[in-house]
Every structure is written in C-alpha cells, then in structure tokens.
Amino acid sequence: MKQLKVLSVPYLVWMVIFILVPIIMVAFFAFTNEDGSFTIKHISDVGQYANIFVHSIWLALIATVICLVLAYPIAFIISRMEKHRQGTMMMIVMLPMWMNFLLRTYAWMTLLGNNGIINHLLGMVGLGPYKLINTSGAVVLGMVYNYLPFMILPLYSVMAKIDKSVIEASRDLGCNSVNVLFRVIVPLSLPGITSGITMVFVPAISTFIISRMLGGGSNLLIGDLIEMQFLGNSYNPHLGAAISLVLMVIILVIMTVMNQFSPDDQVLI
Amino acid sequence: MENIVSLKNLVVDFEDGERILKNISLDIKDKEFVTFLGPSGCGKTTTLRIIAGFLEPTSGDVFFDGKRINGLPPHKRNVNTVFQRYALFPHLNVYENIAFGLRVKNVSEKEIVKRVGEMLELVNLKGFEKRSVNRLSGGQQQRVAIARALVNHPKVLLLDEPLGALDLKLRKEMQTELRKIQQALELTFVYVTHDQEEALTMSDTVVVMNNGIIQQIGSPTDIYNEPVNAFVADFIGESNIVNGCMPEDCVVEFTGRRFKCVDKGFDPNETVDVVIRPEDVKVVSAEGAKLTGIVESVVFKGVHYEMTVDGVDHKWIIHSTKAEPVGAMIGMDFDPFDIHIMKISEEQ
Numbered sequence: 001m002k003q004l005k006v007l008s009v010p011y012l013v014w015m016v017i018f019i020l021v022p023i024i025m026v027a028f029f030a031f032t033n034e035d036g037s038f039t040i041k042h043i044s045d046v047g048q049y050a051n052i053f054v055h056s057i058w059l060a061l062i063a064t065v066i067c068l069v070l071a072y073p074i075a076f077i078i079s080r081m082e083k084h085r086q087g088t089m090m091m092i093v094m095l096p097m098w099m100n101f102l103l104r105t106y107a108w109m110t111l112l113g114n115n116g117i118i119n120h121l122l123g124m125v126g127l128g129p130y131k132l133i134n135t136s137g138a139v140v141l142g143m144v145y146n147y148l149p150f151m152i153l154p155l156y157s158v159m160a161k162i163d164k165s166v167i168e169a170s171r172d173l174g175c176n177s178v179n180v181l182f183r184v185i186v187p188l189s190l191p192g193i194t195s196g197i198t199m200v201f202v203p204a205i206s207t208f209i210i211s212r213m214l215g216g217g218s219n220l221l222i223g224d225l226i227e228m229q230f231l232g233n234s235y236n237p238h239l240g241a242a243i244s245l246v247l248m249v250i251i252l253v254i255m256t257v258m259n260q261f262s263p264d265d266q267v268l269i
Numbered sequence: 270m271e272n273i274v275s276l277k278n279l280v281v282d283f284e285d286g287e288r289i290l291k292n293i294s295l296d297i298k299d300k301e302f303v304t305f306l307g308p309s310g311c312g313k314t315t316t317l318r319i320i321a322g323f324l325e326p327t328s329g330d331v332f333f334d335g336k337r338i339n340g341l342p343p344h345k346r347n348v349n350t351v352f353q354r355y356a357l358f359p360h361l362n363v364y365e366n367i368a369f370g371l372r373v374k375n376v377s378e379k380e381i382v383k384r385v386g387e388m389l390e391l392v393n394l395k396g397f398e399k400r401s402v403n404r405l406s407g408g409q410q411q412r413v414a415i416a417r418a419l420v421n422h423p424k425v426l427l428l429d430e431p432l433g434a435l436d437l438k439l440r441k442e443m444q445t446e447l448r449k450i451q452q453a454l455e456l457t458f459v460y461v462t463h464d465q466e467e468a469l470t471m472s473d474t475v476v477v478m479n480n481g482i483i484q485q486i487g488s489p490t491d492i493y494n495e496p497v498n499a500f501v502a503d504f505i506g507e508s509n510i511v512n513g514c515m516p517e518d519c520v521v522e523f524t525g526r527r528f529k530c531v532d533k534g535f536d537p538n539e540t541v542d543v544v545i546r547p548e549d550v551k552v553v554s555a556e557g558a559k560l561t562g563i564v565e566s567v568v569f570k571g572v573h574y575e576m577t578v579d580g581v582d583h584k585w586i587i588h589s590t591k592a593e594p595v596g597a598m599i600g601m602d603f604d605p606f607d608i609h610i611m612k613i614s615e616e617q
Contacts (some may be wrong), residue, residue, distance in 0.1 A: 165356035168323055171343040172350045172420065173370035179344075183373065187360045 026248075029241035042242035049225060049243065053250070056221040059136060059211075060204035063143035067151040067200045068193065070144070075155035075192075076185065079162070086160065093152050096145075105142055105213050112138055112214065132214025142210040143200075150199040157187070160191030195257050202251055222247055272332075273299040273425060274320055279329035281315055281481075289315050290326070291481040297425075297459060297474075302451050304460045306468040307478035308504070313461045314353075316478075317427050322346045333426070344373075347505035348425040349418035350475050353433060355410045357402040357417070363390075364398040366413055370421040388416035408439045415450070418425050425457040432467070440548065442602060443469055448467055465505050469493060477501050498611045499542035506546065511583050513543040513610075526559050528603060532610040544612040547575070547588040558600020564593045 033039050059061040078089045078134025096104060111117050112132040132138060162185065170184045186193075208223030217219070222243065290312045305313035318324040319331060321372040322343035325610065331338050335390050338346060349370070365372075365390050371381045379461055389395050392412035396403070402413060411431060428447075429604060432440045448471050451458045454504040462468055468475050469489040477484040477492060477500075485497045486492065496502035497590050499510045513523030518533035523543045547613050562580035574592040578585040593599050 019374050083335070163354075163356060164359060165354060166341070169350070169352055169356040169358070169417075170373075171323075172321060172348075173417065174344045174373040176342070176344055181375055183369075184358065188358075190360075 021134055026241045027163045027242050029238050031242075032238065034238070042238045043246070044241055046242050046246045049222075052220055052222060052225055053246075055219070056205055056223075057250075059140055059219075059221065060143070060201050063140045063147065064151075064197055064201045066140065066144050067148050068197065071148060071155055071196065072189075072193075075152050075159050078152075079156055079159035083206045090153075090156065093149050097126035097149055101146065103106070104146065105210060108138070108142055108145065109213055112141075116184065131234060133214060134218065136219055137214065138214040139211050139219050139221075142214045143204045143207065146210065147200040149195065151196040152205070154195040154199060155189060157190040158189045162188050194261060197258060198255060205251065222238060271299050272296040273301075273334060274459070275330075275332040276316070276319070277330040277332070279316070279319060279326045279331070281312070281319070281324070282327045289481050290319075293329070293481070293483055295476060295483065295486065297457060299424075300455050300457055300459065302458045302471060302473045303476060304462060304468040304472040304474070304505070305476050305478055306462060306465060307464055307484075311478040312481040313476075313478050314429055317350075317459060317461050318385065318430055320425070321350050321427050340585070347423055348427055349423040350427040350429065351411075351414050351418050351431045353429045353431070353514060354416040357410055357413055359403055361402070362398065363394060363400050363402060363405070363413055365605060366402055367416045367420050369417060370514075374421075384409055384420050385416075386419045390417045391419070407434055408443065411435065411587050415447070419450070419454070419456075421457070425459060426451075428458060428460045428586045430461055430463070433462075436591065437550065440467075441537060447471065471503070477504065479504070496544060496609065496611070499544060499613075501608065502542075502544040502611065507586055507588075509545045509547065509550065509583070509585050511543045511545075512540065514538050514540045515610065519605075524580060528559070528608055529605040530608040530610060531606050532608075535610070535612075539612060542609060542613055544609040545603055545607060548573070549587040549603060550585060550587045550589075551604070552591070553590055553600040553602050555598045555600040558602060560601045561598055564595050564597050564599060567592045567595055 030042055031038055031040065033041070061078060074093070078086055078093075081089060109116075113119070114129055114131065116133070118132060119129040122130065123249065166188070167180060167184060170180050204224045205221075206222060206226075208227045211219045211221040211224055225242050226240050226247075228234050229236045229243065274295075279290050280288070281295040282288050288531070293312070293316060295316075295539075302560055305316060307313050307508075315324065319326055320333075322345075325340065326498035329532055333346065333348075341525045358369060360446050361369065363387060363587055366379050367385045371384060376384075389398065392415055394409065394412055394416065397409070402410060405413065412433075414431070431447075432443050435443060444467060447458070450456075460471065467490070472489055474486060475489055475492045476486050479500050483500045485492055487495070492501065496505060496508075499508075502508045503510060509586060511523045513521050515521055515532075515535040516527070516538055518535075519530055521530045521532070521541070521543060560580060562585060565577045568575045569592075570588075573588045573590055576587045576589065576593060576599070578587055580601070587601070
C-alpha cells in the first residue's frame, strides 16, 4: 500500500498547483480590492448582472433539455445494435469532435448568416431571408451541436450495460413498450442521464465563444462577462473572479441537487 | 386433461439461414411438468422463447388454451418466465421486484401486499423485502425470480435452465422445492435443462431434443428404460452402444456373437444400434462366457464401481457393486430384456 501511495504524489502536487491554488486565487481576488484589502463589494456587484445569469442558465437549460431529448433515443438505438455496429455508430457520433471547436462554430456562422447558405437556399424557393444568426436560438443551436456527443456518450455507456434479458423480463411481466421505457430503461439509465446533463450543462453555462460567434451583442452570457473583466475593455479581474466564484457556487448547488436523483452507489460526480 | 399449449409444425430459421427448429410438434397438458432436455444448441430454449412470445416461428402455429397466439406480444400472454441468469431488476429491492408485474397491471396496493407476502412465504424469503437484489446469493436471487413470475398467477411457468448457476447441493434442494411448488399450485411448468438427472427427477414428461428435432417424448421411466434411438440412450445416462444386426426376431448379433433379446419387427439382417446400460452388464466368470474382456480401470463412484473393460471390438462400461482387479480377464453377459435394439436414426 505504501508504495502505491508514493505513486499518487505527482498527481497530488499537480492538483495542488493547478487546481487548488487557482481556486484559492480566484476566491482571494473576489474578496479583495486592488490594494489587497478585504471587501465584499465585488461579490455584491455581481447582483447587477442577475439578468445575464438568468439568461445564461436559461439558454444552457434549454440546450441541455434538447440534447437529452435528442441523445436519449440515439443512445438507446445504438446500444441495442450489434456489437460491431455500435463501435461504428459511436465513431460517427464522435466524428465532429475531431474537428476544431472554433472551426465548427465558424461553419455555423456561414450557414446561418443573413447571406448564408440556409437563407440562400430558402431564397431560391422564395422564402426569407430570415434572421437566423445573432439570436438566442442560434446560441442554443451552437450549444446543442457542440455538446450533443457529451450527452450521448454517458447515456450510451450506461445503456449498453443494461442486460437484454432484464428488458425481456419486463415484457414477460406485462410491460408494453411505454412501460418498458419508463419502468426499466429510464430508471436503469438514470446515472447516464445525470452525468450527461452535467457534461452538457456545465460547459454550456460557462461558454463564451458560442455566444460571441452566433449570438451577436444581444446574447451576452456569463462566460462573455467574465472574459470581458480579464481581457476586455472593462478590465476588472476582481469582479471577474467574483463572477466566477458565484458561477461555481451555482453549478455546485445544481450538481448537488442532481446527485439526489442518482442511486446512492452510483454517484458520478 | 386438456392441452394447455400446443405447438404445430414449428420451424425456425435464423438470419444466417441456419435451421434451429425442424418441424416441432408437441402438446403440453394442463398441470403437467414438462422438461425439454437436450445438449446446447438443440433448440430447447428457442422453443421456450416461442411459447413466451420473444420469438416468432418462421412457420408453424402456437396454441394456448385452444387459441392461436402467433404474433401475440409477450405481455399479453398468460405465461411467465424464469430466466437463466435471473434477470432481476437491479434498481428495485426484493419486494418491488416481486411486485413488478402487479404494479404494471395496476393491481390495488392492498392486493399487492397480500400476494407479494404469499410469494415471499412460498419461496422462504420473509424478512428480505427491503434487501437490494444485488446483495442476495445466487440461490436467493433464483427464489426472487421464481416469486416474481409466480405472483402473476400464470397458467404456465417457463423455466430456462433456472438452476444452472447454482452449486450441486443447492440445485438438488431447489429441484425438490420447485417440484413441490408446481404440485401445490397445480401449475403447468415447462422446464429447459441439459442435465438429464434433473429432467428425470422432476418431470412428468421429458421431451428429448437434438438438432432441432424432438427425439422422444415420454415419462422419465420410459425415456430411461426404452430409449428410441442411440442418441437418447447416450444422452440419458451412460450407455454402451454397439453396432449390431438382427438376423431374425428376438435375436441380435453384435461383436460377432448372437444374443437373445425381446425386440422384433426388424428387416432380416437390418443393422441396428444395440444399447446396454452399464448397470445391466453382468460380470461372469471368463470361462465359457460369450463375451470376455480385460479390466482397464476401476473408479469408485460411491454407490458402485465404474469399470472400463476392453472387449474385442468395444470398450464396455460396467457399473457393479463389486470391483474386479485391473488387468483381470472377465466374462460379460446380459439378460435378454436388458438388450435394447434401436433403429439407426437418420439424423442425430
């Protein structure tokens, strides 16, 4: 055992330097002034941006729900395929992720633009042009497109483990297809649902690239707000740290609530 | 007694074109304990799955209580299955596993409490209601699986090698218990196993299958004493099977000698399989014996010794309460009614 503990030392060092120290620094910045004195001014200032928080949570929530609704049947269908086909299908699902994230989002800009491909095609049949880009819908679309694989993957890996005979047993005991879904498959895939929601919701709530590129100026999200404090014109790292800290607390609370829905022995986060 | 399940000319082809069932016809009587017995891949589980509704036959009809039920989904059939590896619901405790079928059918809470209680008593699992099924032993899981199926009061209970994963002692206990439950509840049990001893111990009727064909249907005694062909004889208990021919009625010739037997109705000099059970071989003095051989090995089996004897053209297995020394020359003889003559089966 002792020898094994030695092996964990590098990782412990890593965690302290790159996880613990930065978090402490964020907390320190959030609670101090430029001269280093303690203040809660920045934390209380975060309140001004409540509407941005609400908007971000709302868009992330919509994107997460859409991802879940899209991913659930896909994951289920793939998990019931023959083994060798499952691998191919999962590769196709993952394929977009092999491309650069920025590039993918740029592609959507050209598709959705006012003179973009979609409006161009619609124009050929006498429709539009519609305002597609720089809308909340475009931001949600970008989130769904980019984070869908993160929902499919945990759902699939949980569903692939559901024993076929358990599903047969439920049919044998009187379940029609709807009953099989809600009495067996959903409860058994709950760990996948919770971890999928986490993996989509957390990056979606803190994204800034997607909203910047597809949302225009009208869809400022928390991520954009934080970025502006560090890199933008309104340079104020103390406020940025305070916003980050509040966001972390919000995510932590949401995750704790989520975990209440997972069976005791299957907590994933 | 009425037929509860009738199978008529069932044929099943799998996707790769392999024919799994080749024209199976069978009647199962109400309140009967029927066992499908055969080696793996013989089609016994496939037949069970057709009755359960998980599989549609390529051709042929399934009747339940006189009605044709082809195409009827499993949840509308009045049968329940005990699965090979239990297939319990891992997210539910013992009580909820058993109550599952009743909840699906919206049975009242009062009725559920009563019926699940009865089942827990029947399978000796009182006090385990709240236990997670993942924390049960194999035997306990099997009991839950049986209770979960029986609580729905099916007319027919299908059991797919339910005791396969249990150790020998537990298996024997569960065999007796299952038989008791079947008789107490007066249910039809259709039981699938590859264990011939299990089949003989528990069943009213044994259906021996091989390569998608029913080889023989009969009571355990019939199947053991009067196997219809060499496959059945070999599969049900150990047997000495030798090639022979029938020069005339009630006379059989094998290993170059003629013996009296009780079978007749064969063509003159028809080639046949001769089956003799190891316990029916009589050890006699080598002098003047029709058949002699040298003892190759002796193994103590508890009740009897199992000897391998090297005869001229055949190695004989003999079960006897007396052991002969290895290397000794012994004589062998048979009573006429212990020599079973079988037509050579075309397909085995």
